[in-house]
Amino acid sequence: MAIGSDCSGLRRALIVTGEASGDLHGANLIKAAQSCDPQLSFFGVGGEKMDAAGCQIVLPSSELAVMGLVEVVRHLPRIWAVFQRLKAIIHGSNPPDVLVLIDSPDFNLRLAKQAKKAGIPVLYYVSPQVWAWRKGRVKGISAVVDRLAAIFPFEPEYYRGLPIDARYVGHPLLDEAKLSLPTIEYRCRYHLDQNSTVVGLFPGSRSNELKYSFPTIVESAQKIKSRHPLAHFIVPLAPGVDEADLKSQLDTAGVEVTFVRDPIYDTAAACDVVLCVSGTVSLQIALVETPMVIMYKAAPLTYAIGKHLLSVEHFGLPNIVAGKTIVREYVQDEASPLTLFNEVDKILTDESYRNEMKQNLSHVKTKMGEPGCSTRVAQMVIELSCRTEQGEN
Numbered sequence: 324m325a326i327g328s329d330c331s332g333l334r335r336a337l338i339v340t341g342e343a344s345g346d347l348h349g350a351n352l353i354k355a356a357q358s359c360d361p362q363l364s365f366f367g368v369g370g371e372k373m374d375a376a377g378c379q380i381v382l383p384s385s386e387l388a389v390m391g392l393v394e395v396v397r398h399l400p401r402i403w404a405v406f407q408r409l410k411a412i413i414h415g416s417n418p419p420d421v422l423v424l425i426d427s428p429d430f431n432l433r434l435a436k437q438a439k440k441a442g443i444p445v446l447y448y449v450s451p452q453v454w455a456w457r458k459g460r461v462k463g464i465s466a467v468v469d470r471l472a473a474i475f476p477f478e479p480e481y482y483r484g485l486p487i488d489a490r491y492v493g494h495p496l497l498d499e500a501k502l503s504l505p506t507i508e509y510r511c512r513y514h515l516d517q518n519s520t521v522v523g524l525f526p527g528s529r530s531n532e533l534k535y536s537f538p539t540i541v542e543s544a545q546k547i548k549s550r551h552p553l554a555h556f557i558v559p560l561a562p563g564v565d566e567a568d569l570k571s572q573l574d575t576a577g578v579e580v581t582f583v584r585d586p587i588y589d590t591a592a593a594c595d596v597v598l599c600v601s602g603t604v605s606l607q608i609a610l611v612e613t614p615m616v617i618m619y620k621a622a623p624l625t626y627a628i629g630k631h632l633l634s635v636e637h638f639g640l641p642n643i644v645a646g647k648t649i650v651r652e653y654v655q656d657e658a659s660p661l662t663l664f665n666e667v668d669k670i671l672t673d674e675s676y677r678n679e680m681k682q683n684l685s686h687v688k689t690k691m692g693e694p695g696c697s698t699r700v701a702q703m704v705i706e707l708s709c710r711t712e713q714g715e716n
Contacts, residue, residue, distance in 0.1 A: 334708045337412060337419035338367040338378065339434060341387025341427035343528040343561050344603035346370035348449065348495045348697075349425050353378055356701035363708055366419075368405070371562045382408065385563055387427055402430065413437050421708040424468075425449055428460075435467040444707040448472045448700055450481075450489070461485060469707060472700045475644070476692065490703070493696040496603070497688070500610040503586050509593045513557070513581050520554040520671060522547055523591060524580065525599035525608070526569065528561030535620040536600050537572065542660035543598060544578045547667055556580040559590045596670045596677075598663060601638055601652065606691075609641040612684045614677050615650050616666045617641075618658040641687050649683035 336356075340349050350372035353365050357377060366379035368387060374380050386405050412418065414437065422438040424431035428451035435445045450473040451460060464471070465487035472492045473479050482489035507517060515521055524544055526537045544556055558573075558580045560566055566582050573580055583590055587604065591597055592611040599605055601619040608615050617639040639652040651666050653659075670677050 334363050334420040336365045336421045336423050338365050338423040340425035341384050345425040346372045346384055349373045350376040351498055351697040352700050355697040356704055359701055360705045410437050413441050439467045444469045446470045446704055446707055449474055450478045470703050492699040493692040495696045497694040498697045502588055504589050506592050509589050515555055520551055521594045522554050522556050523594035523597035524556055524558045525597055525604055527600040532600050541572050541576045543663040545576050546664035550668055558582050560584050596667055606640045609684045609687045612681045614670045614680045617652040619654050644687050644690050
């Protein structure tokens with residue numbers, strides 16, 4: 324790739340993500356890039372965190388925050404409208420200097436194809452999980468993506484020999500995994516006794532997660548409350564999640580909770596155990612070494628199709644990083660209220676079991692590499708935006 328010797332001019336990066344985790348990673352990337360190169364600005368599809376970081380939000384990421392085969396089909400008209408809007412920008416009179424894509428591979432790889440046609444360099448941040456399913460996608464990815472920033476050390480190997488610059492950059496969570504408030508002070512804020520049992524219920528942010536997983540979480544909480552009547556429950560609310568929608572289900576079940584919108588690390592660290600949906604949040608919990616149970620439910624048809632496509636032993640990210648089962652994970656019918664309750668109860672009552680899990684979680688952080696991921700990816704974006712010849716790799 325030719326890097327321009329003069330990179331002093333104003334440049335624009337179009338950035339697109341449809342996930343809450345992508346909004347977090349995108350925000351950290353934007354802040355790192357602007358610190359290194361104030362001449363590079365960002366606009367595109369993102370959420371509150373990217374907006375706060377200085378990104379001009381053309382469309383909210385909630386327009387793309389759909390997961391599952393059945394759910395995507397239902398929202399195709401909306402997704403198609405977003406695609407056409409971004410396609411027009413790429414092929415318009417004032418195209419971006421670089422396209423940055425985060426997560427949402429089925430949508431973003433189609434967008435990358437349009438950028439390739441327009442001669443706009445593409446960086447994909449957070450490799451599509453080709454190691455989990457549809458390994459054959461690597462050839463298609465390498466055909467439309469110039470650089471790929473992989474967050475797990477084993478991912479670049481899948482692209483070896485293909486015309487793509489795939490680099491391991493470390494994990495972005497390591498750049499922001501810290502407590503903003505000591506756990507003692509956090510508990511005091513919500514009038515939680517230091518010796519009381521605190522259970523976190525982390526339902527996720529996607530509408531289908533709330534639809535299919537949250538009722539099971541509520542039933543599990545009922546059983547936990549019955550066994551541990553003095554336990555306190557904390558529910559963190561992701562951006563865009565309406566407290567009233569969750570509160571009505573909990574009130575009906577007779578489960579009293581404290582809703583919070585605090586940094587996820589502070590909330591997780593204040594809990595003795597967390598019952599969470601699968602996703603980035605499980606790694607965030609792991610980084611503060613809080614014992615957890617991971618669960619996931621999807622639409623029956625989505626699960627029936629997806630289970631035949633997956634080729635991994637684990638779906639929980641802490642287990643994937645560790646390369647073994649360190650926290651229990653339950654999917655679909657296995658994720659019953661009784662099963663989840665039994666595991667939470669074991670963590671709360673079996674000290675040796677709890678301590679072993681905490682020790683294993685401490686090793687996850689070590690295996691995730693060194694901080695500085697956002698800066699490394701920012702340098703990749705800056706280099707691509709500085710290319711003197713759009714068609715040259």
